[in-house]
Amino acid sequence: MSNNAATQPLAIKADREAGRLVLEWADGHVTEYDSEMLRLMCPCAFCQGEGGHSGWLETSPTLTAIQTQLVDLHLVGQYAIAPVWGDGHDTGYYTFTALRATCPCLTCAAERLNPA
Numbered sequence: 001m002s003n004n005a006a007t008q009p010l011a012i013k014a015d016r017e018a019g020r021l022v023l024e025w026a027d028g029h030v031t032e033y034d035s036e037m038l039r040l041m042c043p044c045a046f047c048q049g050e051g052g053h054s055g056w057l058e059t060s061p062t063l064t065a066i067q068t069q070l071v072d073l074h075l076v077g078q079y080a081i082a083p084v085w086g087d088g089h090d091t092g093y094y095t096f097t098a099l100r101a102t103c104p105c106l107t108c109a110a111e112r113l114n115p116a
């Protein structure tokens with residue numbers, strides 16, 4: 001368990017209307033994912049592959065509106081969230097660490113290009 005403020009969310013908001021996930025971190029940073037981007041990051045074995053088998057997402061599938069529809073969000077312990085998608089898919093556990101590490105905002109993108 002990490003006490004790092006950068007990977008500890010104070011608030012997690014699933015905006016189903018806009019199809020967005022917003023995470024507010026303990027260090028004051030805010031991370032926003034649109035639902036399609038989030039769906040493409042699904043870390044489960046089916047989507048990303050496992051043990052040498054390629055995953056569904058590696059076949060570059062065309063995602064349907066249903067497949068990128070965020071219908072619900074479950075908290076997994078104290079370390080991850082599991083979104084529920086319109087097609088019923090809910091096996092992807094997105095850890096807070098990973099969600100922060102891949103934050104798509106300009107500040108974080110620039111930091112990943114030029115680590116301080």
Ligand SMILES: [Zn+2]
Nearest residue numbers: 042044047092
């Ligand atoms: Zn998946």
Ligand SMILES: [Zn+2]
Nearest residue numbers: 103105107108
């Ligand atoms: Zn960021």
